[in-house]
Amino acid sequence: MKNNKALDNPTAKRRHGGIDPRLLAGPCMACNTRNMAICIALSDEEVAALEAIVTHQTFTPGQSVFFEGDPADHVYNITGGMLRLSKLLSDGRRQITGFLLPGDFLGFIRGDNYSFAAEAVTQANLCRFSLGDFMDLLDRFPKLEKRLLERASNELAEAQDQMLLLGRKSPKEKLASFLVRMAERQARALGPSKELRLAMGRNDIADYLGLTIETVSRCFTQLRKDKILALPESNIVIVKDGTRLRALHQPG
Amino acid sequence: MKNNKALDNPTAKRRHGGIDPRLLAGPCMACNTRNMAICIALSDEEVAALEAIVTHQTFTPGQSVFFEGDPADHVYNITGGMLRLSKLLSDGRRQITGFLLPGDFLGFIRGDNYSFAAEAVTQANLCRFSLGDFMDLLDRFPKLEKRLLERASNELAEAQDQMLLLGRKSPKEKLASFLVRMAERQARALGPSKELRLAMGRNDIADYLGLTIETVSRCFTQLRKDKILALPESNIVIVKDGTRLRALHQPG
DNA sequence: CGTAACGTTGAACTGTCTCAAGATCCGTGG
C-alpha cells in the first residue's frame, strides 16, 4: 500500500514512461500466468498499474477464500494451485460448479454477495484486488474489460456443457467428460501427457459430477477394467485408450 | 436496410445532435424492452446508432434462430415471446440450458460457432445485429460493454444455480425451483400474480430440469395433490401455497 | 369426426444411492 503512492494519480505520467522502476520488477511483471490470465490484455505499463493495487495471498488445502453469502468486495486471479467453487443446500448437499487453475479469474459477481463459496483444493496462490480498485482499472483499460467479457463468455459456454453433463449424461460418461476436460486443461498448462494428476479427491469429483463418491469410484474401476484407464494411484490417471474415452465424452 | 444509409459514417454528426429525425422515431426508441435490455445503458443518441445497424425478425413456434455449430455471426435481443437454448448429444438426448424472455440478450459467444441451438418456443420477436457491427458498437459505447459484462455475470450466477439444481435436487425440488423462478421472471415483466402461464410444454420442462416428461407430469400431480398448486389447465399454474413451494425450492 | 400432438397414469424394471464393511494410505507417537 505504501509504495504505491507514486501511482496515486499518475495516468499521464505512466503513459509517457515515468514508471517507478520498482514496479517494473514486481511479481506481476514476471508472473508465470501473465500470458494466460486476464493480464494478457495489458502492456507492461498497465501491468504496473495492476501491481499498484494487488495483494498476494496464499491458501492452504481446504482453506476458504470466501463463503457463499459473504460480501463480495474482492476479485482474484489464480497464480498457483487449485480452487473449487461450490454451492450448498441447507441440508448439506453440495454442488461444485468449477475448479480454477492458474490463469483463471475469480470474481464474476452478481449483487453484493458471493453466490458461491471458494476454497483451496491444494496450496494456492492468489492475487487479490479490491472490487473498487478493479472497477477503476476496468474504466482505464478497456482492453481489460474486453478480455473479461471474453472470459465470461467462455465460462458461460463451459457452464452450458456442464449442464448437459449433469442433466443428461450417465455416470460413466460424466467421469469420461471430466477426465477429458481436466486432461485438456493440464495439457494447456503443462504440455501434453498421458498421465493426468487429479488434485481433488473423489468427494470433490462426485460433487462436481452430481454423483455419490461410491458411484465415482465404481466408474473409475469400470474404466480401468475396460482398459481405458490405468490407475497407478487413486489420484493418477493414465489414459490408455483416448479414443474410447473421448467417445464416452461425446457419444457420437 | 436502405434507410440506414444516412448513418453510414455518422459518428461525429451524431455526437453533435445531427440525428436523422426518422431514427428518433424508430422502433428501438419506443421499444418496450428498452428499459430491461442491454439498451438501458444507452442514451437516445446511442440508441439511434443501434437502430442504424439492427434488423428486426419474427419467428414462429418451433422455428430455429440458429443451430448448434452454426457460424456465430450475429447477436440478438429478445423483444417479444420466448426462446429456448439447448444442446444435444448425438443420440438425441437434449439439455435445455435456458429460456429467454423479452429484454434478454442472446450472443455470448465463444469461438467461431454457436455452442448451442436457439429456437422459438412461442411466436418471438428479435433484434438482430451482425457481430462485426455489434463489436464496433461496444468500442464506441463503453457503457454497453459494462452492461454486457453485468449480464454475463448474472447469467453465470444463474448457470451455477442450475448446476446445483441439476446435480443435487430431487425432481420435486427441481420443479418447485423452476416454478418459483419462472414466477419471479413473469412478475418482473408483468407484475405479481398468483397465476403463472407456462409457455413451454412438459417436454421442454423435462429437458430443462434433467428429467423425463413422465416424472415432470407426476411431480405436477403431486404438487397439486399436496395443495401447493392448482392446475386449471396444464399450462396454467396457480400457486396456492407459495411458502411451501419456496421451501421446496430452497435457495440455500 | 378422425387424427396427431400433448399430457397423465400405471406397472415393471434398472441404475444409482444407501448402508455397511473392508482395504489402503498417511502422519503420529509409542
Add this chain to the structure above:
DNA sequence: CCACGGATCTTGAGACAGTTCAACGTTACG
C-alpha cells in the same frame, strides 16, 4: 521400527427413486 487412528478409497448387497414401456385421456385442428 512398528502400532495406531483417521481419512480416503473401494467393494458388496439391498433398497428405492426415477426411468422405461405401455395404455389411456385430452385438446386442437383439418
